[in-house]
Amino acid sequence: MDSSKTGVLVELIEDVKMNEKGLERKPALLQIRSIIPVLEEGDQWPNRGFFLKVSDMSHQMFVSLLQEHNQMILGNQLKLGQFVYLKExxxxxxVPLLRDITPFSGRHV
Incomplete structure (x- = not known):
């Protein structure tokens, strides 16, 4: 198994700040540390998506998913402790938005 690399989140944030679209980058391996449903006031269903806390070996940050990726959480394809590959x-x-996310099979708490 690939292991998470220190500083990958910092590199991704620097790319975002420089607006480097289409930059060829090896996918980063991150771990999901927390999943928080975003609710509209008075509603008990995550109708505004989810925030995820993801981490590399040394940093963590909150991110959100594309609307079409919310089903991955509802369908239990993304869960706490899950490793994911992130390209962009x-x-x-x-919070920043995850694009090009691919779950790494299995659960690793």
Missing amino acids: LEKSHP
Whole structure:
């Protein structure tokens, strides 16, 4: 198994700050540390998606998913402790947006 590499998140954030789209980069291996549903006031269903806390070996940050990737959480394809490959991070508000995410099979807590 590949292992998570120190500083990968910092490199991805620097790419976002420099708006380097289409940069050929080896996918980063990150681990999902937390999954937080984003709810609209008065609703108990995650209708605004999810925030994920992801980490490499030394850093962690909150990110969000593309709308079409929310089903991966609801279908239990992405879970706590899961490793994912990430190729691109996009500037977004209130947290960066994960693009090109591929789950690494198995659970690794």
